[in-house]
Amino acid sequence: MPLAASLALALGLGQAVAQEVSLTHAQGEITLPAAPQKIAVFDLPTLDIIQALGKSDLVVAVPKTAERTNFPAHLTAFAEDRHAPAGTLFEPDASVLQSIGPDLIVLGGRSRSKFEDMGAIAPTVDMSAGDGDIVATVIANTENLGRLLGAEDAAATRIAAFRDTIARTHELGAKAGTGLLLFGAGENIRAEAPARRFGAVYELVGIEPAIALAEAATGPRPEPGSPEAEAARQRAQEALEAALASNPDWIFTIDRNSRRRQYRDPPAARTPGRGCGVTATDAWQAGRVVHLDGKIWYLMGGGIDAMTASAEAAAEAFAKAQ
Numbered sequence: 001m002p003l004a005a006s007l008a009l010a011l012g013l014g015q016a017v018a019q020e021v022s023l024t025h026a027q028g029e030i031t032l033p034a035a036p037q038k039i040a041v042f043d044l045p046t047l048d049i050i051q052a053l054g055k056s057d058l059v060v061a062v063p064k065t066a067e068r069t070n071f072p073a074h075l076t077a078f079a080e081d082r083h084a085p086a087g088t089l090f091e092p093d094a095s096v097l098q099s100i101g102p103d104l105i106v107l108g109g110r111s112r113s114k115f116e117d118m119g120a121i122a123p124t125v126d127m128s129a130g131d132g133d134i135v136a137t138v139i140a141n142t143e144n145l146g147r148l149l150g151a152e153d154a155a156a157t158r159i160a161a162f163r164d165t166i167a168r169t170h171e172l173g174a175k176a177g178t179g180l181l182l183f184g185a186g187e188n189i190r191a192e193a194p195a196r197r198f199g200a201v202y203e204l205v206g207i208e209p210a211i212a213l214a215e216a217a218t219g220p221r222p223e224p225g226s227p228e229a230e231a232a233r234q235r236a237q238e239a240l241e242a243a244l245a246s247n248p249d250w251i252f253t254i255d256r257n258s259r260r261r262q263y264r265d266p267p268a269a270r271t272p273g274r275g276c277g278v279t280a281t282d283a284w285q286a287g288r289v290v291h292l293d294g295k296i297w298y299l300m301g302g303g304i305d306a307m308t309a310s311a312e313a314a315a316e317a318f319a320k321a322q
Contacts, residue, residue, distance in 0.1 A: 048303025
């Protein structure tokens with residue numbers, strides 16, 4: 001090949017490698033001179049998507065400490081030594097990040113308050129999910145990260161499979177009747193309405209909620225032991241009793257305690273008094289119960305592989321009950 005042609009080809013390849021990439025996120029938009037090669041990620045749904053796209057090798061730092069890691073089972077590869085410990089989901093370690101020098105820092109719901117601090121270290125994006133449709137959010141985030149990382153084909157393949165899973169789950173969920181989502185924390189149980197934190201489960205599985213839309217919370221959380229806290233507890237108990245009185249066709253559970261260890265018994269079965277109304281429902285007696293992964297929903301609430309797994313679990317249960 002003539003020298004001039006070789007130089008032109010090399011120049012063209014260099015321009016392709018250095019092509020700018022942009023990403024719109026929860027706190028603005030960012031443009032990078034090229035696809036990032038060293039990423040620090042403090043958002044578990046983003047780690048899920050990066051892994052699904054086959055780009056885990058780009059992740060250089062994650063939320064873990066020398067003493068503790070806390071990843072859902074399908075993300076435990078990020079606990080390996082090749083991914084540096086750099087603080088927690090709430091507190092990224094600035095000194096570690098400065099020493100690593102990532103091309104990009106990704107924050108999420110728990111770490112988003114550190115946006116300005118992290119932005120002083122490296123280009124930073126906030127991938128907080130917000131309150132939108134969870135299926136649309138997962139698809140959009142997968143598309144966006146696919147473009148950012150040069151993995152458009154992998155993103156398209158995963159999205160197509162996700163759409164198929166959701167379509168099948170919704171088809172079965174539409175025929176399943178009503179569903180009630182229960183969140184267990186310690187020995188307490190709360191009925192989750194569509195507008196609450198875990199209400200996205202109803203959207204994901206395509207079932208009619210057996211509980212009314214909740215009013216949006218305003219102001220700070222009441223202090224424990226205060227009259228406001230007691231009033232909130234009483235309202236939650238009344239909402240649970242009303243939802244159980246409707247005798248939902250299906251029950252879904254999320255157990256916060258499963259973040260730390262797996263329980264043989266679901267939250268309703270472990271809870272005296274308040275739990276007895278749950279186990280008395282037709283759904284519980286008939287085994288129409290789906291126990292969702294507590295780590296996925298409490299720590300994540302997103303990610304294309306995590307949400308695919310939850311949708312598949314519901315679809316399998318719906319199909320088996322038919």
